[in-house]
Amino acid sequence: xxxxxxxxxxxxxxxxxxxxxxxxxxxxxxxxxxxxxxxxxxxxxxxxxxxxxxxxxxxxxxxxxxxxxxxxxxxxxxxxxxxxxxxxxxxxxxxxxxxxxxxxxxxxxxxxxxxxxxxxxxxxxxxxxxxxxxxxxxxxxxxxxxxxxxxxxxxxxxxxxxxxxxxxxxxxxxxxxxxxxxxxxxxxxxxxxxxxxxxxxxxxxxxxxxxxxxxxxxxxxxxxxxxxxxxxxxxxxxxxxxxxxxxxxxxxxxxxxxxxxxxxxxxxxxxx
Amino acid sequence: xxxxxxxxxxxxxxxxxxxxxxxxxxxxxxxxxxxxxxxxxxxxxxxxxxxxxxxxxxxxxxxxxxxxxxxxxxxxxxxxxxxxxxxxxxxxxxxxxxxxxxxxxxxxxxxxxxxxxxxxxxxxxxxxxxxxxxxxxxxxxxxxxxxxxxxxxxxxxxxxxxxxxxxxxxxxxxxxxxxxxxxxxxxxxxxxxxxxxxxxxxxxxxxxxxxxxxxxxxxxxxxxxxxxxxxxxxxxxxxxxxxxxxxxxxxxxxxxxxxxxxxxxxxxxxxx
Amino acid sequence: xxxxxxxxxxxxxxxxxxxxxxxxxxxxxxxxxxxxxxxxxxxxxxxxxxxxxxxxxxxxxxxxxxxxxxxxxxxxxxxxxxxxxxxxxxxxxxxxxxxxxxxxxxxxxxxxxxxxxxxxxxxxxxxxxxxxxxxxxxxxxxxxxxxxxxxxxxxxxxxxxxxxxxxxxxxxxxxxxxxxxxxxxxxxxxxxxxxxxxxxxxxxxxxxxxxxxxxxxxxxxxxxxxxxxxxxxxxxxxxxxxxxxxxxxxxxxxxxxxxxxxxxxxxxxxxx
Numbered sequence: 001x002x003x004x005x006x007x008x009x010x011x012x013x014x015x016x017x018x019x020x021x022x023x024x025x026x027x028x029x030x031x032x033x034x035x036x037x038x039x040x041x042x043x044x045x046x047x048x049x050x051x052x053x054x055x056x057x058x059x060x061x062x063x064x065x066x067x068x069x070x071x072x073x074x075x076x077x078x079x080x081x082x083x084x085x086x087x088x089x090x091x092x093x094x095x096x097x098x099x100x101x102x103x104x105x106x107x108x109x110x111x112x113x114x115x116x117x118x119x120x121x122x123x124x125x126x127x128x129x130x131x132x133x134x135x136x137x138x139x140x141x142x143x144x145x146x147x148x149x150x151x152x153x154x155x156x157x158x159x160x161x162x163x164x165x166x167x168x169x170x171x172x173x174x175x176x177x178x179x180x181x182x183x184x185x186x187x188x189x190x191x192x193x194x195x196x197x198x199x200x201x202x203x204x205x206x207x208x209x210x211x212x213x214x215x216x217x218x219x220x221x222x223x224x225x226x227x228x229x230x231x232x233x234x235x236x237x238x239x240x241x242x243x244x245x246x247x248x249x250x251x252x253x254x255x256x257x258x259x260x261x262x263x264x265x266x267x268x269x270x271x272x
Numbered sequence: 273x274x275x276x277x278x279x280x281x282x283x284x285x286x287x288x289x290x291x292x293x294x295x296x297x298x299x300x301x302x303x304x305x306x307x308x309x310x311x312x313x314x315x316x317x318x319x320x321x322x323x324x325x326x327x328x329x330x331x332x333x334x335x336x337x338x339x340x341x342x343x344x345x346x347x348x349x350x351x352x353x354x355x356x357x358x359x360x361x362x363x364x365x366x367x368x369x370x371x372x373x374x375x376x377x378x379x380x381x382x383x384x385x386x387x388x389x390x391x392x393x394x395x396x397x398x399x400x401x402x403x404x405x406x407x408x409x410x411x412x413x414x415x416x417x418x419x420x421x422x423x424x425x426x427x428x429x430x431x432x433x434x435x436x437x438x439x440x441x442x443x444x445x446x447x448x449x450x451x452x453x454x455x456x457x458x459x460x461x462x463x464x465x466x467x468x469x470x471x472x473x474x475x476x477x478x479x480x481x482x483x484x485x486x487x488x489x490x491x492x493x494x495x496x497x498x499x500x501x502x503x504x505x506x507x508x509x510x511x512x513x514x515x516x517x518x519x520x521x522x523x524x525x526x527x528x529x530x531x532x533x534x535x536x537x538x539x540x541x542x543x544x
Numbered sequence: 545x546x547x548x549x550x551x552x553x554x555x556x557x558x559x560x561x562x563x564x565x566x567x568x569x570x571x572x573x574x575x576x577x578x579x580x581x582x583x584x585x586x587x588x589x590x591x592x593x594x595x596x597x598x599x600x601x602x603x604x605x606x607x608x609x610x611x612x613x614x615x616x617x618x619x620x621x622x623x624x625x626x627x628x629x630x631x632x633x634x635x636x637x638x639x640x641x642x643x644x645x646x647x648x649x650x651x652x653x654x655x656x657x658x659x660x661x662x663x664x665x666x667x668x669x670x671x672x673x674x675x676x677x678x679x680x681x682x683x684x685x686x687x688x689x690x691x692x693x694x695x696x697x698x699x700x701x702x703x704x705x706x707x708x709x710x711x712x713x714x715x716x717x718x719x720x721x722x723x724x725x726x727x728x729x730x731x732x733x734x735x736x737x738x739x740x741x742x743x744x745x746x747x748x749x750x751x752x753x754x755x756x757x758x759x760x761x762x763x764x765x766x767x768x769x770x771x772x773x774x775x776x777x778x779x780x781x782x783x784x785x786x787x788x789x790x791x792x793x794x795x796x797x798x799x800x801x802x803x804x805x806x807x808x809x810x811x812x813x814x815x816x
Contacts, residue, residue, distance in 0.1 A: 029738035033738060249789040466577060
């Protein structure tokens with residue numbers, strides 16, 4: 001399964017239309033390229049539909065709350081053409097505006113995947129969270145003790161939203177209404193670099209765009225690759241005595257060089 | 273003093289709300305993370321107050337002259353909550369618009385710290401500068417011969433604006449109305465990387481946000497850490513035969529790894 | 545010739561006003577610095593003329609289709625002052641909006657240089673291309689078999705637009721109406737990093753801004769430096785077992801460290 005998803009992505013070279021925040025937009029574009037895709041970061045209302053039509057997937061990142069109208073036009077076009085839509089509800093719960101924006105987007109289109117940290121997904125599922133800024137609140141973080149509870153929340157939300165749900169954190173959860181996987185790859189340093197969440201979301205655009213009929217599998221492979229690359233990148237960073245930016249460089253590097261063999265060897269997944 | 277300021281910043285993990293230019297926004301976010309803070313880059317007028325309310329400090333960078341209204345809303349909220357506001361008057365003097373923008377901002381809120389290069393601070397203090405673009409003019413640069421003159425200007429401006437003044441350059445000056453420090457750390461290559469000024473300003477958000485009652489000390493420690501990290505980063509860059517981008521990577525890396533011991537060992541400060 | 549153009553750029557330290565897309569704006573600013581210039585990324589309509597007036601060259605990158613009005617103000621001012629204007633028609637052909645934007649810009653000002661990939665230049669010259677996203681279509685790519693055809697297209701377009709034309713790809717073409725050069729430097733990995741095209745365009749601002757009466761020569765030297773630096777960067781990346789981001793770092797590094805001697809030794813150019 002992993003080899004199929006991976007090799008199809010390399011072969012298709014999916015064009016990924018990203019309407020994403022400008023803090024991490026460069027990292028997201030480079031991450032799509034590292035996955036074998038071709039990124040196009042087009043925000044203007046007047047071309048949102050044209051660009052979406054020529055793309056294979058649409059990535060919406062709510063770090064850009066100002067581009068909602070372009071997101072809706074691109075989203076409707078993508079739904080009409082059966083292109084996967086991936087949404088990252090960045091910082092939802094941190095302001096009223098972001099709660100309203102997510103509701104408006106979700107009423108306007110059908111998402112294939114919703115990916116966020118535990119505070120963000122909790123804010124969507126339960127309408128409440130302890131979020132300040134854009135990082136997950138300590139209290140919301142996935143730990144061994146609360147896995148079952150969070151997996152249940154993910155499955156219920158998946159059933160309600162008809163979307164695959166991904167919750168990123170020390171342990172990642174990838175779930176639809178029936179099945180859920182835990183991915184125990186990655187490294188804590190990923191939280192010390194801005195945009196690792198956004199980059200994960202952009203990668204989903206590549207893997208799901210190339211595998212539109214296998215969204216759960218595409219989402220799982222994408223999540224595993226991010227985690228495994230994080231581990232490989234940390235090992236190199238440590239060997240070089242580097243800090244957070246050396247790690248960021250190696251993270252995208254490792255995605256650009258990863259192979260199905262390495263993924264199989266390093267991945268730690270479990271169905272729950 | 274340095275250990276206190278530094279360790280409190282690590283412990284508090286201040287949320288830093290930055291309304292900063294998009295040229296260097298990614299570096300600024302990573303720099304806040306490297307200092308132990310949590311960055312939130314939120315620009316939309318409709319959420320400026322919500323975000324500022326949940327943050328510990330506000331950083332305004334005038335590279336983004338288009339976001340003045342959001343800056344004013346966030347600034348007023350921050351003043352009301354006694355959160356420090358750091359402003360970087362990027363390129364002031366380079367256009368009429370930037371002069372007007374700074375005046376409008378300064379009439380709307382009280383800044384805790386104003387940080388700029390010598391041309392920018394001169395433009396604010398004296399209403400004149402030889403600036404073209406965003407780099408300091410050769411004629412305005414701090415040199416041994418003009419230190420006394422520039423320190424006097426900084427102290428007077430501090431008294432007038434009721435803000436700590438930081439002038440960055442080959443020698444950095446950190447001053448309030450009564451006291452001024454010279455920081456002789458750093459390296460000339462810092463001027464060959466875009467955003468070292470912006471990153472210094474973002475760092476101030478973290479250190480002052482975590483130490484709101486010790487703004488002068490927070491500003492001084494932040495300035496020293498930037499300079500010392502610049503020296504350490506240059507040494508690594510040189511050893512690797514690297515250029516400006518290798519240096520940029522090591523600069524943020526070193527901030528992410530620095531300790532009070534290294535700061536004490538390497539700092540070259542003088543009260544004048 | 546190469547030494548002259550190169551050393552004059554280092555000496556003049558041209559201020560380059562870039563209105564460029566925010567995906568790669570940081571790389572572009574760092575690239576201008578690496579070439580010896582001083583970048584100023586100013587977009588606001590209200591200061592476009594002020595900034596352009598104080599600069600030595602103007603770089604317009606259509607990745608930002610939303611800033612057309614600022615581009616026109618800055619462009620007219622630059623034309624009036626005989627400052628070179630470099631345009632990069634990013635993604636033209638990918639949407640109706642971009643076709644219209646290019647027409648509006650070209651009717652409002654005279655470009656000194658137009659730089660794009662083969663799909664983009666084809667879209668301008670012939671009004672047609674197979675473009676999806678922002679990368680060149682496979683079918684449009686420059687290959688040994690179609691060089692003559694593409695060189696003819698470049699020369700005709702140059703005569704029509706009164707601009708130097710640069711077509712980037714596996715082989716780069718630099719042409720005016722009478723003369724054309726092939727540059728066979730560079731490396732395929734450059735297509736796996738976002739913004740190598742944008743960076744090439746920003747560099748042109750520095751070299752043409754410092755050499756406004758020798759636009760063809762400035763354009764040629766700039767194109768050669770990008771290609772040679774790409775080769776040097778790839779060699780370092782390979783030696784370190786790095787991926788696309790290690791390459792990106794080394795690419796700007798090498799530009800920041802290159803010398804006329806290295807350029808002469810490594811360049812592979814041919815007049816056709």
